Amino acid sequence: MDDAFVIVPPLSYRPPNANDFPESSSWRDALFNILSLIETTNDSSRLPIVLFKTDKYVCMYDKFPKAKYHCLLMPRRQRGEETIFNTVETLNDVTPYHSDELREFHILGKNIARRLQESIQNTSDSVQITIKLGYHAIPSLKPLHLHIVSSDLDSSYITRRNHVQSFTSSSFFVTPDALENHLESAFVSLHPPMSLFVDVRMQRAQSILESAPMKCTKCDRVALNVPDWKRHNQYCTAMLKQTRSKGSLNSLLGWCSREYYGVAASRNPNFVKEINHIGFSIFLPQRDLGYYSWGSKHVPYKPLRGIESEDEILRCINVSDKPARLKPIIGQQVEFQSPTQAVIKNTFPYGQIMAAGLYVASMRGIDINATDFCFGGSVLGMLATRNSSGTFIASFIPGTRCILVVNREAYSENLASSGFQFERYATGKDMNDTVDTTTVNHLHTMRVGAKNVLFITEVHAVDETDSPIEIMASDPVIWGLNILLQMISSGSSRICYGQSDGQAIKNISLQSLSSVAQYFLQQQPCADIQTFEQNILSGMRDIAAQLVDGRLYRVNFSLKNIELVPEKDPIQCAVLPRDSVATRLIHSIMKDSAGAFERKRRLSEVDQNKGEC
């Protein structure tokens, strides 16, 4: 281990004021917000909430210190870099594969602890206080954070039983040594270690918080209640017990075997398996951010730049909606109906609604600043085939370095068409209903190569586990690679399709993503997945390299190479509302999400009341 990475200078502990900490949309995102503040602040070593940082890690003061000295050590979020820590949110995401990184992290933590110990050497506290390191077996906050905390636990912020237990229980407070020993045990006794994850015994850990006796850390006296524990703790004069750490194992840590595909795997394991089964290696699903619906309420068309306020967008979003469940229709035959014609243009508010997806993604904890790209549903296909059957526009999302790429082609759709009829049939709706224009969208992130990509795509249905299913009234073979990449963009591991002869849909079947791929590759023996992957990665590189300013660019092709050309009609081809509106929509989440969220709630109540009257 190269100690140079983790050398810590002498530290002086100067806890900040509570209002030095950034406001957070939700307490769950508090640490993420701090981490992105650190990345976006020019000289973040001057931030009062930071005690010490390196290129990879940051040690910040705890906002509610449970002892005279209390900090949190975390890996920094590194844009575009492959650090495994980026996907570790709790101890349950840790694998033996993380051993080396964790060891380095722990050495840094111990060195910080040593410096803190030095800094209190000459104070009256020096005799009684030692600095301890540990993770909470069940943390309240993500991502992974190591507590560096002094043994006194003398703090007005200790108010509840679980505060006491979480820092005094020798098993709930998981020391770095205990975690390292646990990981080490996988290499000794279990095989194969790479598919194993740490598994915290949740029930036992919870019962420690709730019902284990609260003991004094010095004399083991059992307290009657929290105030009793605090009173005794302040005046107990017994010597602090020396805790053994080397070689210790933690009784709350076990193992759980599952394949490693990233964080999203637990939500939609089939999708991840299918992608790997096809042979794609550049896609690593990360976070599944769920669904939201867009109901435009039959208002007139409007140019995106004509949107006056974010409320015009907020009122159309329903964050608790999800796609309808696919009905058991396999093998059935469906006659088409003759519903009322309903032609709609993909113009706002019936299209061009990426801003809504960005809003919901921010609300659900995506840091747009830490995201490299945001793609609509057909972008992967365009990059892979280098075929611009569409008008693709690339531009920075205002106020960020995140590149939004969407198909801005203007087209019309008829809700009476057979495709829409089949979608409604497959989800148990009235085939003749051409009035409801609500669409449901899925949000998820993937690593694509070394980049973080947010996907905002429409989905038609979900299966019994609420995973997306593509629905299509034609044989997917016709669509070839595009449908494959559209499914990947929407996070769909299956497609429900039937063959249409104009009168009816026949042979409705359900196929997996990999069988669609297999069929496509059979039809086109010259096609190979690796070439498509290279096209996608080099396309993303080209776009990032050529996007030099805040203007709108059209994605053109010359000899299959991507060329960004400044869009001649940036007003007409806008992909987001004007900057002031878009910025408030996306960034208000960080600073003022409570306000935006409350406003959204009030608006939806108003709309509901209208409906009821």
Next chain:
DNA sequence: GTTCTAGAAC
């Protein structure tokens, strides 16, 4: 994670 508060425990 905290804050707030009803009502149980004393």
Next chain:
DNA sequence: GTTCTAGAAC
């Protein structure tokens, strides 16, 4: 009457 806990809201 006061002290303390636990659950909901944020």
